[in-house]
Amino acid sequence: MESTEFNQNVKQIAFDKEHQQRMMSRYESFMALTKDCTNHYSNIELEKSRAFNIRNKTFKNYDKLLVDFETNVINNKGVVRWALDADQAKQMIYNILSEEKAKNIIKTKSVVAEEIGLISYLQMKKMNVTETDTGEFICYQFDERPSNSSHAASHKSQQEIADIYSEKFGVKNNLSAKQLMTVTRKVLSDKYLKADVAITGADFIVADTGDIILSENDGNTLKSISNTGIHIVLVGIDQLIPSIDDVSTLLPLSSLYEVTKIKSKSLYTILSKPAGNVNRQKLYVILVDNNRSTFMEHEVQRQIFTCINCGACCSVCPIFNTIGGHVYDSAVPGPVGAVLAISGDCEQAAHLATLCGTCRQCEQYCPMKIKISDLLLRNRVDIIKQDKSLLAERNVYNFIMKKIESRKDMDKSKDFFNRMEFKQLLKKTWGVHREIPKFAEKSFSEMWREINKVES
Numbered sequence: 235m236e237s238t239e240f241n242q243n244v245k246q247i248a249f250d251k252e253h254q255q256r257m258m259s260r261y262e263s264f265m266a267l268t269k270d271c272t273n274h275y276s277n278i279e280l281e282k283s284r285a286f287n288i289r290n291k292t293f294k295n296y297d298k299l300l301v302d303f304e305t306n307v308i309n310n311k312g313v314v315r316w317a318l319d320a321d322q323a324k325q326m327i328y329n330i331l332s333e334e335k336a337k338n339i340i341k342t343k344s345v346v347a348e349e350i351g352l353i354s355y356l357q358m359k360k361m362n363v364t365e366t367d368t369g370e371f372i373c374y375q376f377d378e379r380p381s382n383s384s385h386a387a388s389h390k391s392q393q394e395i396a397d398i399y400s401e402k403f404g405v406k407n408n409l410s411a412k413q414l415m416t417v418t419r420k421v422l423s424d425k426y427l428k429a430d431v432a433i434t435g436a437d438f439i440v441a442d443t444g445d446i447i448l449s450e451n452d453g454n455t456l457k458s459i460s461n462t463g464i465h466i467v468l469v470g471i472d473q474l475i476p477s478i479d480d481v482s483t484l485l486p487l488s489s490l491y492e493v494t495k496i497k498s499k500s501l502y503t504i505l506s507k508p509a510g511n512v513n514r515q516k517l518y519v520i521l522v523d524n525n526r527s528t529f530m531e532h533e534v535q536r537q538i539f540t541c542i543n544c545g546a547c548c549s550v551c552p553i554f555n556t557i558g559g560h561v562y563d564s565a566v567p568g569p570v571g572a573v574l575a576i577s578g579d580c581e582q583a584a585h586l587a588t589l590c591g592t593c594r595q596c597e598q599y600c601p602m603k604i605k606i607s608d609l610l611l612r613n614r615v616d617i618i619k620q621d622k623s624l625l626a627e628r629n630v631y632n633f634i635m636k637k638i639e640s641r642k643d644m645d646k647s648k649d650f651f652n653r654m655e656f657k658q659l660l661k662k663t664w665g666v667h668r669e670i671p672k673f674a675e676k677s678f679s680e681m682w683r684e685i686n687k688v689e690s
């Protein structure tokens with residue numbers, strides 16, 4: 235995304251009063267509901283460290299653990315396929331659906347599906363796909379991507395949802411939240427009955443058992459996999475954990491902080507073998523790399539793969555709460571997506587790396603103790619080292635560096651630095667609201683000469 239387009243999107247949303255109110259009330263609700271949520275732990279910091287170590291130790295053995303996982307899935311009568319990139323993953327899914335003569339496909343929440351653009355791909359192939367996660371179902375009605383990976387439609391007001399439901403499903407446009415939920419269930423119930431394939435993501439995949447861990451809050455995943463005969467799990471290789479014993483530490487932490495009174499992760503499924511329709515039970519696991527193994531070479535930033543997608547960093551980030559998730563233009567909106575962006579287009583990462591004011595609120599809440607600000611700062615360093623920072627910034631930086639080589643040149647240039655023309659150079663990239671630091675009226679050498687009455 236061009237910096238001008240990015241600035242326009244930010245400007246539009248940051249000054250939208252309704253959006254601000256919604257985000258603020260979400261933030262206040264988060265603060266109120268999470269006040270006592272760690273009280274049942276005798277030592278939450280110890281638990282967080284334990285969780286971080288579990289995820290961290292996976293990095294040291296990824297190659298071996300992934301093979302263990304594959305072997306165990308096969309022993310459990312499942313099939314494993316390895317997808318190097320998004321195109322391969324989509325092609326694999328399409329091939330399975332064609333082989334299985336699938337007519338009606340239901341899908342539950344999956345970050346990887348969003349990342350590879352699965353729904354639009356399958357629609358292009360004339361496949362009938364229905365999204366069953368309530369938040370993503372709502373976003374789908376608006377033809378929008380989720381704005382938050384744990385609460386997909388949190389950027390929408392109840393009235394906006396009521397209006398679109400009225401337009402799409404012919405219901406009144408003044409329905410309550412409960413009534414809107416009933417409409418959603420009614421629309422989806424028929425889809426569950428007709429579906430022959432379910433596509434889900436996974437919270438974790440377990441190396442020592444081949445299990446697949448799924449969490450949800452409204453039963454759509456369980457309904458999907460039990461009503462259909464064929465289950466495709468689409469999961470990134472970063473979701474791997476070493477042992478089933480680790481689940482009791484990680485799962486409770488992934489739903490530690492909730493922004494609504496309804497827990498977004500209150501139902502858990504540990505899937506050990508193909509489930510569903512007894513006549514034709516099939517389980518396919520598609521392990522997606524799509525740049526993850528390359529990202530793991532970033533010794534600092536790979537720490538982000540310890541993320542367990544609890545959503546807390548989005549809830550407390552003042553920047554996310556100002557601009558919302560869509561501006562990130564990423565499958566994982568928010569601070570986590572901003573860190574991950576370094577694995578792709580560096581121009582995009584350069585924008586996103588600036589979306590952190592280093593307040594470090596997220597670190598206080600993150601159950602995995604991830605230092606997101608440090609990772610974003612490291613992204614900035616890497617971007618500059620690769621000479622991929624924003625063009626205007628690079629030009630200005632090179633100009634300043636040239637000037638400061640000579641004390642005289644620098645003294646002469648300070649007026650230029652403080653004048654409007656200089657600001658104009660960065661206006662397109664930084665927008666009009668960002669202040670440029672002022673150069674001191676007098677340099678140290680000028681003051682020195684003045685005090686000591688030395689002629690220049």
Ligand code: SF4
Nearest residue numbers: 541542544545547600
């Ligand atoms: S980075 Fe931490 S706070 Fe943010 S979603 Fe991941 S685990 Fe939660």
